[in-house]
Amino acid sequence: MTNSDYITGTYTLGDLEIPRVETRWSATDLWGTLKVRWSFGRMDYKVKPGLYAVGSPDRQSLVFVSANYKLSFDHLRRALEGMNAWILVINTRGINVWCAAGKGIFSTKEVVRRIRIDHLDQVVDHRRLILPQLSATGVAAHQVQKMTGFSVLFGPVKAVDIKAFVESGLKATEPMRMVTFPLKERLKVIPVDIFYGTHYLILIPALFFLLSGLSSGGYSFDRTLQHGWNPVVNLFAGYLTGCVVTPALLPWIPFRRFSLKGLLMGFLTATLLLITGSFGTNPLEILAWFLMTAGLSSFMAMNFTGSSTFTSISGVQKEMKVALPVQIALVAVGLALWIASLFITL
Amino acid sequence: MNGFVYLPDVVTLELDAAKCNGCRMCTRVCPHAVFEIRDRKAFIRNRDHCMECGACALNCVTGAITVRSGVGCAAGILNGLIRGTEPTCDCSSSGSCC
Ligand code: SF4
Numbered sequence A: 001m002t003n004s005d006y007i008t009g010t011y012t013l014g015d016l017e018i019p020r021v022e023t024r025w026s027a028t029d030l031w032g033t034l035k036v037r038w039s040f041g042r043m044d045y046k047v048k049p050g051l052y053a054v055g056s057p058d059r060q061s062l063v064f065v066s067a068n069y070k071l072s073f074d075h076l077r078r079a080l081e082g083m084n085a086w087i088l089v090i091n092t093r094g095i096n097v098w099c100a101a102g103k104g105i106f107s108t109k110e111v112v113r114r115i116r117i118d119h120l121d122q123v124v125d126h127r128r129l130i131l132p133q134l135s136a137t138g139v140a141a142h143q144v145q146k147m148t149g150f151s152v153l154f155g156p157v158k159a160v161d162i163k164a165f166v167e168s169g170l171k172a173t174e175p176m177r178m179v180t181f182p183l184k185e186r187l188k189v190i191p192v193d194i195f196y197g198t199h200y201l202i203l204i205p206a207l208f209f210l211l212s213g214l215s216s217g218g219y220s221f222d223r224t225l226q227h228g229w230n231p232v233v234n235l236f237a238g239y240l241t242g243c244v245v246t247p248a249l250l251p252w253i254p255f256r257r258f259s260l261k262g263l264l265m266g267f268l269t270a271t272l273l274l275i276t277g278s279f280g281t282n283p284l285e286i287l288a289w290f291l292m293t294a295g296l297s298s299f300m301a302m303n304f305t306g307s308s309t310f311t312s313i314s315g316v317q318k319e320m321k322v323a324l325p326v327q328i329a330l331v332a333v334g335l336a337l338w339i340a341s342l343f344i345t346l
Numbered sequence B: 001m002n003g004f005v006y007l008p009d010v011v012t013l014e015l016d017a018a019k020c021n022g023c024r025m026c027t028r029v030c031p032h033a034v035f036e037i038r039d040r041k042a043f044i045r046n047r048d049h050c051m052e053c054g055a056c057a058l059n060c061v062t063g064a065i066t067v068r069s070g071v072g073c074a075a076g077i078l079n080g081l082i083r084g085t086e087p088t089c090d091c092s093s094s095g096s097c098c
């Protein structure tokens, strides 16, 4: 993916030639955004690092620093619509600001390196850079200043607030500095979790499907066709409860621990499945599915801590210490009961 | 959104007010408004809101803040457990990981 129709031409300032970018999104940009959100192939979605011009910037114009993940860059250039400014894209290996800063890729070193490579001190007369606030996890403002003379100003968390930030004289208000996690944001990060471990998503239900043909009377494919679909439905229901329903309803579900939220929702889903008959009529089988859907949902919900924007590592470790063994036990016991239920009818 | 608070009393955030020069940097970089300035010194007002991202400690010139930072992500911790390393999110080129 290296189409660059967002570059509209070359901007000349003195003897400098700098690519100029479009602030509006094209259909390709929109399509690309959708594709990465749904992580088809976890593709490369990168912009070439370097300096770009927005509008007709001069030596006094503001410099905005961006990750080279194209989505980060796209949001920034769209937010700069109607302005004359510079964008300095640093190499974060195509990873977004938050992740790259957390991993130390959007770092002091990388910012300093880019300023030097692009001779920023010869492009602009001022000595000020605006960085996305979330890069502060990887960039020490005072170090950048010490090494390059450029002072770092952390801008708003979201690119949409940049206009207001600039208009208010480069002041970020408290709401602009806060990371929020409203429904819309939660739904946006869910797709990433749905495709987590795609091959298991096919393999495990297929195994259950095939196994359900077993009984004390031997293997029968007719039996498989008759009973095999319920396990597939149950597994997907448990899985989706953990990675879609629980995240969507997150703040409204009691408990602070994600694993407990997932467990509770897993039991609710299990109750529904029981009523619809998807758990069968054998008490052993019913119990088995209660344990498995709850355990699966709990595990997937706990995984959502990775996409959430407020969980601390100390908290997640504390939660996992208890939750993981319980989840494993639920699924293991459930599985054993289910296999037993194929042969034993109570 | 203030409704989102994770487990209470677990975070490792520490502030040594004696070292603080009141520069306000921590209030600017924190995505959860954990700090405020009181009497020209930083003050932790929302400890349980901290997600241990480490931005404040990294950007405090005087070294008044310490926090054990890392990815608050179950998959990352699992990765670390399996490989016997520090928690790490294994999302090499995906943009929307952890
Ligand atoms: S960044 Fe450090 S020195 Fe500055 S106000 Fe915060 S704690 Fe104090």
Ligand code: SF4
Binding pocket: B013, B029, B030, B031, B032, B033, B034, B035, B049, B050, B051, B052, B053, B054, B055, B056, B057, B067
């Ligand atoms: S570690 Fe991050 S969330 Fe916690 S106080 Fe510091 S900046 Fe705020």
